[in-house]
Amino acid sequence: MDNATDYVTELGESGIDPGAHAQLLDYLKQLEANLERRSEELSALQRRYKELFEAEQKKTQELAMLAEIGEGALAHHNVDDYIHAAVTAMQRNFNYFDVALFLVDQSANEVALQSQSGGYCRAAQEGYRQSLDVGIVGWAATTGEALLSNNVKEEPRFYCAFPEEQRTQSELSVPIKIGNIVRGVIDVQSQKENAFASRDVSVLQTVADQMATAIENAQLYEQMVLLKRFSETIVASLPSAVLVVDRELRLVLANRIFCEEVGSEEDEIRGQPLESILSPVLLHDAGLLDAIRQTIESGQPLWLGDVAYLCGTGEECVADVRLTPLGTSNEGRLLITIRDVTQRARQIAQLSLLHDMGGLLQRSLDRDRLLYTLLTCITAGPALGFNRGFVLLPDEQGENLRGEMAVGPVTVEEAHRIWAEVGKRHRGLQDLVEAFAPEQIEMTDIQRLVCGMRFSLKESPSAILSRVMRESTTFRVATDAVRRDLCYPYGDVLRTQEFAAAPLIAGSRILGVVLADNAFNQEPIVEEDLKLLTTLCNQAGLAISNAIAHAQIEDHADELAKAYQRLREAHQELVRQEKLVTVGEMAARVSHEIRNPLATIGGFARSMLKNPDDVSRVKSDASIIVEEVEELEGILGNMLDLTRPSGPACRLENVNSIVEHACLMARSDFQKYPVSLVKQLDDYLPEVFVDARQIQQGLLNVIRNGLQAMPEGGELTVATASEEDGVVVSITDHGEGIPPDVRDNIFTPFYTTKVQGTGLGLAVTRKIMDDHHGTIEAQSEEGVGTTFILKVPYTQPVEGTP
Numbered sequence: 001m002d003n004a005t006d007y008v009t010e011l012g013e014s015g016i017d018p019g020a021h022a023q024l025l026d027y028l029k030q031l032e033a034n035l036e037r038r039s040e041e042l043s044a045l046q047r048r049y050k051e052l053f054e055a056e057q058k059k060t061q062e063l064a065m066l067a068e069i070g071e072g073a074l075a076h077h078n079v080d081d082y083i084h085a086a087v088t089a090m091q092r093n094f095n096y097f098d099v100a101l102f103l104v105d106q107s108a109n110e111v112a113l114q115s116q117s118g119g120y121c122r123a124a125q126e127g128y129r130q131s132l133d134v135g136i137v138g139w140a141a142t143t144g145e146a147l148l149s150n151n152v153k154e155e156p157r158f159y160c161a162f163p164e165e166q167r168t169q170s171e172l173s174v175p176i177k178i179g180n181i182v183r184g185v186i187d188v189q190s191q192k193e194n195a196f197a198s199r200d201v202s203v204l205q206t207v208a209d210q211m212a213t214a215i216e217n218a219q220l221y222e223q224m225v226l227l228k229r230f231s232e233t234i235v236a237s238l239p240s241a242v243l244v245v246d247r248e249l250r251l252v253l254a255n256r257i258f259c260e261e262v263g264s265e266e267d268e269i270r271g272q273p274l275e276s277i278l279s280p281v282l283l284h285d286a287g288l289l290d291a292i293r294q295t296i297e298s299g300q301p302l303w304l305g306d307v308a309y310l311c312g313t314g315e316e317c318v319a320d321v322r323l324t325p326l327g328t329s330n331e332g333r334l335l336i337t338i339r340d341v342t343q344r345a346r347q348i349a350q351l352s353l354l355h356d357m358g359g360l361l362q363r364s365l366d367r368d369r370l371l372y373t374l375l376t377c378i379t380a381g382p383a384l385g386f387n388r389g390f391v392l393l394p395d396e397q398g399e400n401l402r403g404e405m406a407v408g409p410v411t412v413e414e415a416h417r418i419w420a421e422v423g424k425r426h427r428g429l430q431d432l433v434e435a436f437a438p439e440q441i442e443m444t445d446i447q448r449l450v451c452g453m454r455f456s457l458k459e460s461p462s463a464i465l466s467r468v469m470r471e472s473t474t475f476r477v478a479t480d481a482v483r484r485d486l487c488y489p490y491g492d493v494l495r496t497q498e499f500a501a502a503p504l505i506a507g508s509r510i511l512g513v514v515l516a517d518n519a520f521n522q523e524p525i526v527e528e529d530l531k532l533l534t535t536l537c538n539q540a541g542l543a544i545s546n547a548i549a550h551a552q553i554e555d556h557a558d559e560l561a562k563a564y565q566r567l568r569e570a571h572q573e574l575v576r577q578e579k580l581v582t583v584g585e586m587a588a589r590v591s592h593e594i595r596n597p598l599a600t601i602g603g604f605a606r607s608m609l610k611n612p613d614d615v616s617r618v619k620s621d622a623s624i625i626v627e628e629v630e631e632l633e634g635i636l637g638n639m640l641d642l643t644r645p646s647g648p649a650c651r652l653e654n655v656n657s658i659v660e661h662a663c664l665m666a667r668s669d670f671q672k673y674p675v676s677l678v679k680q681l682d683d684y685l686p687e688v689f690v691d692a693r694q695i696q697q698g699l700l701n702v703i704r705n706g707l708q709a710m711p712e713g714g715e716l717t718v719a720t721a722s723e724e725d726g727v728v729v730s731i732t733d734h735g736e737g738i739p740p741d742v743r744d745n746i747f748t749p750f751y752t753t754k755v756q757g758t759g760l761g762l763a764v765t766r767k768i769m770d771d772h773h774g775t776i777e778a779q780s781e782e783g784v785g786t787t788f789i790l791k792v793p794y795t796q797p798v799e800g801t802p
Contacts, residue, residue, distance in 0.1 A: 031553050035546060038506065042362070042542045079215055084115040086211055091117040094200075096188045100124070101176075101211075103184045104141050109133070111141050111185060120189070123164035135159030140173035141185050146201050148172045150194040170195035174204040176212045183212060240339035247296060247332030249274045249289075258338070282307070288321060295323040296332050306341070318342045362543070365550045368405065374540040375407035378516050378533065386516040386529075390450050391504070392465070393512040394457070401465055401513060403453030406446040409520065464501055468513050474502040474534045476525050500525050502537045506545030601625050648691030648771050655727050655792070656681045656720055658692050662699040663718065669704055674713030681720045688727050688792050690772055695792070698768040698776075701761035702731045702788045709735030709786065726774070726793040737782035746778060765790075 083101055091099040098118030102111035113128040132138045136147050139157050150170045152158040160166055168189045176184035186208055190196070241258035245251055250273055254266050262269065262277055269277050275289070283289040286307045295302045304321040319338050326333040364370055375389040388408030392401040457466050464477050478498040499517035503510050514537050518525065604621040611617055663677060670677060699718075706716050714734040721728050738746060749763040769776045772792055780786035 027556075031549060031556075035549050035553075038542050038546050038549070041507075042539070042546070080114070082214055083211070084117075086207070086214075087115040088117045090186070090188070090204075090207060094188075094203075097191055097195075098189045100187045100189075101184060102130070102137055102141070102187065104132075104182055105129075111137055114184070118189075119191070120162075120164055123162050125162070128161065130159070130161060135161070136171050136173045137185050137187050140175045140187075141182050144175050144177055144180070144182050146172070146174045146205060148196055148201055150196060165189070167191045169193045172196045172200060172204065174201065174208045176208045176215070178212050178216045183215060186211075240337050242338075243336050244326065245274055245292070245334050245336065249292065251277060252333060282319075291321075292323060292334060292336070295325060296334055299325050301325065318344075318346075364543075365547045367544055367547045367551065370540060370544050370547055371405045372407070374514070374536060375405060377536055378514070379407050385523075386500075387518045387520045388446065388516065390453075390515040391512060392450075392453065392455065392515065394469070394510075399456065399458050401453075401455040401457060401469075403450035404512070406444075406450035408446050410445040410449060465513055468501045468503050469510050472503050472505055472510060474500065474530050474537075476500050476530055495519060498525055500530055500533055502530070502533045504537050504541045504544065506541040509545065511541055511544055511548075601629065648694050648768075650689040650691050650772070652687040653690050653692045653695075654685065654687055655690070655695070655729060656683075656685055658690070658695050659699060659718055659720060659729060661692075662696045662703060665696070665700055666703045666707070669707050673707045673710060675707055675710050676715050678715055678717040679719075680717060682722060685720055685722055685727060686794070688794055690792055694768045694771070698765035698790065699729065699731070701765045702790070705761055706731055706733035706735070706786070706788075709733045723791070726791045729790045730787055731790075732785060732787040734785040737784055738778065738780040738786055739782060743778060743780060747776075 087099050087101050090096065096118060098116070098120045100116040100118075100120075101114050103114045104111055108129070109132050110129045111132060113124060113130075116124055130138060132142050136149060136152075136155070136157050136159070138159070140147050147157070149155040149158065149172075152168055152171050155171075158168075158171065160168075169192050170190040171187065172189075173185050173187045175182045176186060186204055188196070188200075188204070239257070241255065241261050243251060243254040243258050250271055251269055254269065259266050259269070264277075274292075275283060278288070286304075288304070288307065291302055291304060302323040304323075307319050307321050308317070318341050320341050322335075322337040322339075324335040324337070326335050364373070371391050375391065378389040379386050386408075388406065390406045391404045393404045394401055455463075455465050457469060460466055461470075464475055467473070468475060476498070477500075496517040496519040499515055499519075502514045502516075504512040504514060514533070516525075516533060604624050608618050608621045659679070659681065663679065703716065703718070710716070710733055717730075717732040719730045719732075721730075747762050747766040749760055766776050769790060769792075774790065774792040776788060776790045778786060778788050
């Protein structure tokens with residue numbers, strides 16, 4: 001885009017028609033604005049998906065923490081150990097600044113700090129106790145209600161137990177109740193205002209309920225028999241599949257959820273080997289059996305997250321498995337908790353897919369690669385996992401849809417072969433997209449199939465594809481609708497009884513249609529699939545639209561570059577011709593200027609030859625010859641100054657000194673005219689980088705020009721001053737002024753209105769100022785006078801600076 005802008009700018013500078021140049025600039029600005037807007041829309045969409053992904057992660061953390069606390073009740077026989085583990089889990093999972101748990105001592109009318117984790121651990125004293133009458137903790141313990149304060153500075157019930165707590169900004173206390181009796185309080189604090197929300201209250205109340213039950217049970221069941229009964233009750237009440245096995249891996253007990261999943265009653269499977277109950281895929285392929293044996297031997301709990309396996313229905317499921325040793329290592333009993341997280345894993349995979357796809361779409365501006373990325377996202381992984389995907393794009397007239405690209409198998413055999421290869425390679429989405437090669441796409445059977453697809457939007461306005469293009473809506477087409485609405489040849493070509501059709505949208509523009517089906521595994525297309533497919537197409541539509549716009553800009557840039565090259569060549573030819581013309585004009589001017597002096601020199605030289613003995617006449621003639629020679633030398637000197645190719649030799653100089661020297665050099669000129677010199681020099685003038693000899697010559701030319709403008713006498717003022725961007729020298733005369741029709745030509749070589757003069761003085765001065773990156777301008781008023789202003793910049797030492 002920058003190159004295109006440069007090209008258009010250079011076109012304007014090279015003399016292209018102003019109207020055409022303005023149209024090019026407007027069109028380029030519109031393209032830039034569209035590209036920027038579409039990029040912002042894509043970025044906003046990505047931020048939204050990131051927020052959804054983070055929210056889902058937080059929910060997952062909450063569920064994991066609740067399960068950990070619930071399962072911790074089974075793993076810890078000692079109440080103190082359980083409380084400490086629960087407090088640590090809350091602080092770790094929710095990232096609270098400080099978490100403390102107090103137990104209520106009604107007899108002492110106090111709360112006692114039982115466990116603490118976080119920022120105030122070292123500050124709090126061991127065995128700390130606090131009256132029930134003070135603090136937010138005391139209020140929660142007394143009333144049995146949660147209390148949230150997001151600004152403790154304005155909360156009168158806030159109590160600072162030790163100096164470090166003065167940094168607390170937010171505090172939340174939730175009572176732990178058994179029935180109507182408060183047994184303890186969970187207290188969380190933060191050093192930030194507005195740190196907690198209503199969801200934190202709800203989650204901590206759930207935790208408090210869990211902990212209340214666990215604490216009460218641990219205190220009541222001190223004997224081994226009661227502990228066993230307590231464990232069985234907890235196992236039965238957990239919302240996950242729970243079972244206990246012995247050292248020989250035989251089932252000891254199982255809860256209702258586990259029995260429902262294996263399709264048997266507990267009495268039927270109690271005492272049976274675990275390998276005869278659980279799926280071999282889960283035990284062996286997922287490595288669960290080895291993990292169980294390792295946990296029994298080590299006595300250390302183990303957690304296996306996102307274990308994938310095929311359930312009884314043949315569907316792929318995902319579970320979190322927690323292994324917790326029970327009793328002593330000699331007993332070897334093991335609590336196994338299997339929590340089905342298939343839906344959560346699918347949602348995370350969907351959000352991850354959207355996130356990954358957004359990143360991949362941002363990396364390319366190639367339309368075909370973007371289409372391939374979209375189709376890969378539609379057909380790869382657990383998020384959508386369609387068997388096949390097709391893209392149809394409209395022709396230039398918008399009357400027909402034609403098949404553009406497809407990904408997937410054509411036959412059942414090819415489908416099984418592809419799935420087997422993908423399963424062995426474990427390739428991720430990025431690997432699949434990076435493997436994109438246009439020539440390989442063109443060779444596939446599915447690509448040859450889609451390239452033969454054509455659909456007339458005008459002839460079938462009520463068909464599904466026409467409705468997708470017209471209504472910008474995603475449809476699920478099933479069974480008879482395929483034969484009725486899709487029309488030949490799609491029913492026969494796709495050979496599927498159900499497919500989804502979604503629009504590729506960029507703003508209000510429909511770019512094409514995406515088709516997706518499960519022709520080989522016959523998985524039903526549900527509403528959730530349609531929503532995710534629509535989201536993916538919307539996200540890809542923006543990127544594809546940007547790619548199309550970028551391609552158009554590149555095409556226009558290429559056209560502009562070619563046009564610029566042609567103009568540059570024409571300009572160079574024009575410059576060459578102008579140079580030849582200039583050389584001719586200069587030769588004519590020089591010939592004209594030196595003809596009269598040469599004729600005078602020749603005449604007086606011949607006179608001297610005729611009368612060599614007349615000494616006085618010879619001296620007079622020789623004097624005239626010398627004057628004419630000096631005039632010729634002046635003409636040639638000015639010519640050399642005007643055409644000299646080398647730049648100035650700059651060094652730091654004081655411009656006042658240069659002005660003084662120029663005035664001194666002009667002393668003989670002042671003697672010819674009744675003109676007085678007035679100097680107004682700035683004593684604090686900073687030094688600048690200049691070639692003193694050249695600047696002096698330029699000033700001398702302007703001074704002489706001012707003297708010649710006042711033949712009847714007057715006053716010539718030379719002044720210096722410093723401005724923000726450079727040093728200024730102004731030379732003012734009080735002559736007749738320069739007529740408006742003459743001002744534009746005063747710096748043109750050989751242009752002069754004087755009877756005598758070459759017209760080179762001001763032209764030479766202007767070249768000197770240009771070589772110094774400076775400026776010269778004339779301000780004149782007829783009948784008043786003229787001021788020439790010369791400016792040299794501070795910070796631009798030109799080439800040749802020592």
